[in-house]
Amino acid sequence: MPRILLLGGSGILGLEVLRILQNEHLEYVAPISTDLDIRDKDQLFRFVSELKPEWIINCAAWTNVDGAESSFEEATEINTKAVGNIGIAADLFGYKVVHISTDYVFDGETSEPYSEISSAHPLNKYGETKLQGETALLAVLPSAYVIRTSWLYGISGKNFVKTIAGKALRSEEAKVVDDQIGSPTSARDLASGILSILRIQPEPGIYNYSSSGSCSWFELAQKIYEIVGAHQALVQPISSNSLNSLTKRPKFSLLSKEKWISAGLSEVPNWEDSLQLMLPEIISESR
Numbered sequence: 001m002p003r004i005l006l007l008g009g010s011g012i013l014g015l016e017v018l019r020i021l022q023n024e025h026l027e028y029v030a031p032i033s034t035d036l037d038i039r040d041k042d043q044l045f046r047f048v049s050e051l052k053p054e055w056i057i058n059c060a061a062w063t064n065v066d067g068a069e070s071s072f073e074e075a076t077e078i079n080t081k082a083v084g085n086i087g088i089a090a091d092l093f094g095y096k097v098v099h100i101s102t103d104y105v106f107d108g109e110t111s112e113p114y115s116e117i118s119s120a121h122p123l124n125k126y127g128e129t130k131l132q133g134e135t136a137l138l139a140v141l142p143s144a145y146v147i148r149t150s151w152l153y154g155i156s157g158k159n160f161v162k163t164i165a166g167k168a169l170r171s172e173e174a175k176v177v178d179d180q181i182g183s184p185t186s187a188r189d190l191a192s193g194i195l196s197i198l199r200i201q202p203e204p205g206i207y208n209y210s211s212s213g214s215c216s217w218f219e220l221a222q223k224i225y226e227i228v229g230a231h232q233a234l235v236q237p238i239s240s241n242s243l244n245s246l247t248k249r250p251k252f253s254l255l256s257k258e259k260w261i262s263a264g265l266s267e268v269p270n271w272e273d274s275l276q277l278m279l280p281e282i283i284s285e286s287r
């Protein structure tokens, strides 16, 4: 396997990619954001021209969905401009790119899973910056791979599964929205998926990847309470409207994995199976 540059290796997803790179003894470099700030085009170009990676895996992003509403410029720097620059650098030096995007490029006004060619129409600024990032990348580097995923959770960083597991362990109440439907996705499963792209090198372009099956955030929280052995009655359903959030989120963001499966890429496990496997590790790492 060739030399890999991993960006965002300290994040929820990046940490799982890093684990695989280490476990499989692959040749990689994973600079932290203070060593390589992807917003700095000169630094980025210098870094990649010296390193000469065959692949760039970009897990770096502005992921604060609510924060992007008030800090649109800052989010754009990372999610759009830097991604375009990664594409320009990769094109210039002949590197391949895998970039991660989101189900939040869609508005959720459907009841059918979104395919890679469904029209994107983000409801919030974060989704806008991510959609523009995909476009910027593919415009300069049509050979790039863009993986759209959803509801990521893992060991590192702040994420819903970790937060709710903490509440369940403390037998606290959790009020959780029951009117947004999606697929919780284990960062570990997606990390294997990214590596399968490197191995198989299917047709370039956009690919959806999330767990199979679907649930609401409320059902996900209930499942976490069940696995932890806490009373499920402590989880109460609420509506998105009751949160009075200024950030709109899609009510339905299921992603079709047909293209992924047809390309012979990695397994697409059921969300409940993956959660069952990951939760004990998430809990023990948070202690």
Ligand SMILES: NC(=O)c1ccc[n+]([C@@H]2O[C@H](COP(=O)([O-])OP(=O)(O)OC[C@H]3O[C@@H](n4cnc5c(N)ncnc54)[C@H](OP(=O)(O)O)[C@@H]3O)[C@@H](O)[C@H]2O)c1
Residues within 6 Å of the ligand: 007, 008, 009, 010, 011, 012, 013, 014, 032, 033, 034, 036, 037, 038, 039, 058, 059, 060, 061, 062, 063, 078, 100, 101, 102, 103, 130, 149, 150, 151, 152, 153, 156, 157, 158
């Ligand atoms: N989390 C989700 O539910 C979700 C859902 C769908 C799609 N996604 C997408 O999946 C990908 C991974 O998300 P994640 O949840 O793993 O993200 P995350 O945990 O928030 O991690 C983000 C990573 O980006 C790095 N980063 C941020 N700004 C940077 C900069 N200017 N230069 C270099 N690195 C920078 C961070 O490094 P520092 O910590 O050092 O700043 C961190 O390693 C993203 O593209 C995200 O949009 C996430």
